[in-house]
Amino acid sequence: MPRQSKMNQVKRWFVxxxxxxxxxLQDSILGINAKLESIKQHGNITSSQRIKIHSDTVxxxxxxxxxxxxxxxxxxxxxxxxxGAALAYSHDTNNLVSNSEIRDFGENFPEFLKEFESVxxxxxxxxxATLEWLRYRSYQAPNVQIAKLQNxxxxxxxxCIGSYKISFNKSAFFLKSEYPLIDIQSLLDNPxxxxxxxxxxxxxxAICRVHKKVETLFTEKQIWIFLRAxxxxxxxxxxxxxxxxxxxxxxxxxxxxxxxxxxxxxKITK
Amino acid sequence: xxxxxxxxxxxxxxxxxxxxEKPNIGWVxxxxxxxxxxxxxxxxxxxxxxxxxxxSLHGIGMSLGSSSGVCHKHLSQLEDLIKDIDPFMISDHLSxxxxxxxxxxxxxxxxxxxxxxEVFSRNISETQNRLKRQILLExxxxxxxxxxxxYSEAEFLNILLTKTGAGMLLDVxxxxxxxxxxxxxxxxxxxxxxxxxxxxxHVSGHSVKKVxxxxxxxxxxxxxxxxAPVWNLYKKSICKFGKVPSMIEWDVNIPKLSxxxxxxDKIKTYMDNATSKQDEPSQEVxxx
Numbered sequence: 001m002p003r004q005s006k007m008n009q010v011k012r013w014f015v016x017x018x019x020x021x022x023x024x025l026q027d028s029i030l031g032i033n034a035k036l037e038s039i040k041q042h043g044n045i046t047s048s049q050r051i052k053i054h055s056d057t058v059x060x061x062x063x064x065x066x067x068x069x070x071x072x073x074x075x076x077x078x079x080x081x082x083x084g085a086a087l088a089y090s091h092d093t094n095n096l097v098s099n100s101e102i103r104d105f106g107e108n109f110p111e112f113l114k115e116f117e118s119v120x121x122x123x124x125x126x127x128x129a130t131l132e133w134l135r136y137r138s139y140q141a142p143n144v145q146i147a148k149l150q151n152x153x154x155x156x157x158x159x160c161i162g163s164y165k166i167s168f169n170k171s172a173f174f175l176k177s178e179y180p181l182i183d184i185q186s187l188l189d190n191p192x193x194x195x196x197x198x199x200x201x202x203x204x205x206a207i208c209r210v211h212k213k214v215e216t217l218f219t220e221k222q223i224w225i226f227l228r229a230x231x232x233x234x235x236x237x238x239x240x241x242x243x244x245x246x247x248x249x250x251x252x253x254x255x256x257x258x259x260x261x262x263x264x265x266x267k268i269t270k
Numbered sequence: 271x272x273x274x275x276x277x278x279x280x281x282x283x284x285x286x287x288x289x290x291e292k293p294n295i296g297w298v299x300x301x302x303x304x305x306x307x308x309x310x311x312x313x314x315x316x317x318x319x320x321x322x323x324x325x326s327l328h329g330i331g332m333s334l335g336s337s338s339g340v341c342h343k344h345l346s347q348l349e350d351l352i353k354d355i356d357p358f359m360i361s362d363h364l365s366x367x368x369x370x371x372x373x374x375x376x377x378x379x380x381x382x383x384x385x386x387x388e389v390f391s392r393n394i395s396e397t398q399n400r401l402k403r404q405i406l407l408e409x410x411x412x413x414x415x416x417x418x419x420x421y422s423e424a425e426f427l428n429i430l431l432t433k434t435g436a437g438m439l440l441d442v443x444x445x446x447x448x449x450x451x452x453x454x455x456x457x458x459x460x461x462x463x464x465x466x467x468x469x470x471x472h473v474s475g476h477s478v479k480k481v482x483x484x485x486x487x488x489x490x491x492x493x494x495x496x497x498a499p500v501w502n503l504y505k506k507s508i509c510k511f512g513k514v515p516s517m518i519e520w521d522v523n524i525p526k527l528s529x530x531x532x533x534x535d536k537i538k539t540y541m542d543n544a545t546s547k548q549d550e551p552s553q554e555v556x557x558x
Contacts, residue, residue, distance in 0.1 A: 018337045018385045021418065025378060026369045038381070040415040042453050049481040050414040050451075053489065054376050061375035099331040099373040100343035103307060142309035170309075212311045 029055045030093065062090035062105070069106045069136045072188050073129050077119050085109075085116050103140060107133065124179035127203075131181055131216065134173040134207045138214045141171035147265045155268045156256070162237025166230045166259070167267035171209035174228045178202060182218045210262050217262065223255045227264075276537045277326065277517035284527045285315040292322060293531055297358065299326040299517055306347040308354060317354065326359040326470070326515075327351065328439075331373070334393045334407070335366030335380040345400050352401060359470055359515070361406035361439045364390070364427065381416035382426035387433070394434040406469050407431065408439040411490030412448040422454070424462035437469035440511070442503045443496070443519075447476050447488035460506055468511040473504050473537065474519035493522035495533060505540055513541050 024035035028051050036047035066086040067074055074082040089095050089112050097105050110129035119125055146169065155164055175181075181203040186193050204224030206217040219227070222242050229239035243251045259265050274296040280288060282304070298319065305313050319325070331344060352360065365377035380386045398405055409427065421429070431438055440463065449456035475494030480486045496504075496518070504516070518533045 018381070018389060021381060021416065022337055022366060022369045022378075026372065026374065029374060029376075029378075038416050038418060040417050040419075040452075042415070043485065045481055045485050045487065047414065050487065053413045053479070053487055054378060057376045058374045065375070093372060096372045096374075098341060098343075098371045099333055099368050100341050100347060102303060102331060102373055102375075140307040140310050142307060143314070209310075212314060 025051075025054075029058055031055065031091065032093075059087060059090055063087060066090075066106050066109060070109060070129055070132045072132050072184070073109075073113070073125065075188055076125065076128065076184070077122070081118055085113060085119065088112075088116065106136075109133070124177075124181070124184060127175070127177035127179055128181060128184050131175055131177075131205060131207070134175055135214050135216065138171040138173055138207045138209050141169075141209060144170050144266045146263045147267055149260065152256075152260065152265060152268055160270070162235060162240070164236050164268055164270055165233060166236065166265055167269070168231050169208060169264050169266045171207075171214070172231065172262075172264045173207045174224065174231060175205040175207065176202065176224065176228075177205070181205060185216065206258075206262075206264075208262050208264055215262065217258070219258070220254075222251055223258065226251070226255050227259070273538065275513055275515050275541065276534050277515060278530050278534050279328070279517060279519040279521065280319070281521065281524055282312055283524055284530075285312055285319070287527050289315060289318050291527070293527070295323070295531065295534060297324040297326060297515065297517075299328045299359075299519075302327040302329040302348055302351060302360075303331045305351055305355075306344075308350060320355055324358040325355050326361065326517075327355060327357040328408075329360070329362035330375075330377065331367065332362040332393075332397060333366045333368040333373075334362055334397065335364065335378075335386065335390055336368045336393065337366075337389055338369065338371075340393045340396055341368065345397060349401060359406055359439075360401065360403065361408055361470065363408045363410055364423075364430075365410045377410055379410055379412045379414070379416070381418040382421040382423055383418055384420070387421075387426065387430060390430050391433050394430070394436050398434065398436065404435060404437055406437040406439040408441050408472065409444050410448070411441070411444040413451050413487055415452050422459075422462070423448070424459050427467070428462070428464050431464070431467045438463065438467040439470045439472060440468050440507060441472040441474070442507055443472065443474045443476055443500050444490060446497075446500050446503055447490055450488045456503055457506065460503065460510060463511075465511045468507075468514055471504065471507055471511075471514055471516040472519050473500060473516065473533075476500070491522055492519050495529075496536070501536070501540070504537075505544070508541060508544050513544065516541070 021038050027033045028035060036051065039047040039050060063083055063086040089109055095108050110126045110133060113119055113129055114126040155161060178200050180201040204219050204221050206219055206227060208215055225242045226239050240248065240252065273294060276295060277297040277299055278295055280298040280300055300316060305316055332340060363377045366380060367374050367376065367378060409423065427438060445456045445459050449459060473496050474492045475496055477489045477491040477493060478486045479489050516537045518530055520530050
């Protein structure tokens with residue numbers, strides 16, 4: 001070992017500044033590397049036993065947080081498997097967040113499940129987890145003013161309606177899946193309803209908070225594409241291009257009706 | 271008689287029942303981090319509760335002991351919440367949770383020495399300047415002490431609070447379990463704290479975890495009724511510090527609201543008894 005490096009090690013042993021102490025404690029708690037020389041010995045209880053109290057709390061809190069965000073995943077794969085996945089997820093520091101982003105903890109869990117050995121054969125799991133993540137985000141979304149019906153009606157009576165844009169309520173999210181998420185939802189709501197079909201069948205979902213409750217709306221493909229285009233900032237005219245000429249007014253009425261009923265529109269602007 | 275001084279930690283499962291029943295309680299405390307999004311049903315409920323009750327915002331995420339400093343984004347979110355709630359107190363812990371940008375959901379201990387003093391002072395002052403008000407600092411529950419400590423916890427707090435002008439939230443359960451885990455006198459700790467700092471008291475339940483045949487650690491679990499020794503320490507505290515806002519914390523295995531309120535009634539009883547004794551000069555106030 002080079003002399004300088006050896007000197008640094010000796011120095012490190014004697015001089016524990018706060019940065020080093022906090023780094024060591026964090027590593028020990030996360031199980032990365034146990035450096036326990038700063039812990040004062042008292043009685044017969046070892047430093048590892050004392051540190052374990054913090055490790056248990058930290059990982060229990062991570063697991064509970066994921067369980068709250070992903071209740072359906074917990075039911076679909078069972079408590080033990082879900083806990084195992086959550087624990088593995090929490091051990092990867094890339095998945096951890098800062099204190100100002102604590103509400104974002106768990107965002108990568110759907111992607112993680114896709115690769116998690118014990119459940120990666122359940123192809124639909126990632127999409128169902130994404131649905132749960134969006135519901136969680138919708139529940140937490142800031143309250144915003146909903147556009148007045150009068151303003152929306154007058155905009156739609158305007159001859160240049162095609163150039164208008166719609167700002168969505170921040171609780172509105174859109175998700176597309178290759179799997180029948182509605183069937184998975186039914187199974188979770190009613191466990192006696194049957195088995196999940198693994199057959200690919202597209203789902204088009206809108207999630208939004210209406211009257212203080214998060215709703216999951218399974219919509220028609222064209223309506224979903226229209227809403228999604230609007231949510232991405234496209235004008236009503238551009239978004240309308242999805243509809244074929246023979247059903248355009250019917251489909252637009254349906255889509256607008258849905259947005260109004262579910263209080264999705266926060267602003268309509270030219 | 272002291273209803274206005276007695277509060278409870280109000281948690282999500284009880285928010286709507288609390289709104290409906292409007293229990294006779296002086297104030298409520300909520301965890302700031304649960305409301306930082308300023309949205310959702312729970313936040314709406316909190317705004318409604320605020321119309322009838324003073325609210326204290328109790329944080330678990332400021333990480334005032336982080337050597338890397340306080341998180342400005344977190345402070346900004348807290349600032350927005352304070353604007354909406356107008357809390358009568360804001361508190362966090364003598365602990366840290368963030369290192370290298372990673373938040374660990376626990377209140378981690380710190381050595382009590384000059385370097386920590388400097389870090390806490392800087393972070394608390396920055397926080398108070400940003401929020402334009404005093405914050406309270408809660409004494410931690412600890413499972414070990416550091417070889418680098420050069421002060422006792424009470425000494426450290428007295429110096430820190432003098433330097434920063436922050437107040438103290440005394441958690442008597444934390445004093446009790448830390449004293450057992452680390453072998454110091456809980457009673458002496460109460461004696462050593464400068465009474466001028468105490469602005470709020472927490473009481474809560476704890477659990478015991480056996481770590482070997484003969485040894486156990488006392489855990490700050492907030493999952494049960496307050497134990498008799500902790501009530502005794504509370505009694506001693508109000509004798510020494512006077513009647514300050516006091517509340518029950520219950521965060522795990524949360525029982526019916528009525529159970530938490532009946533624990534809060536015990537605080538009222540302790541306060542009333544302390545008053546009656548203090549009002550009768552012929553009677554000696556027993557604080558031990």
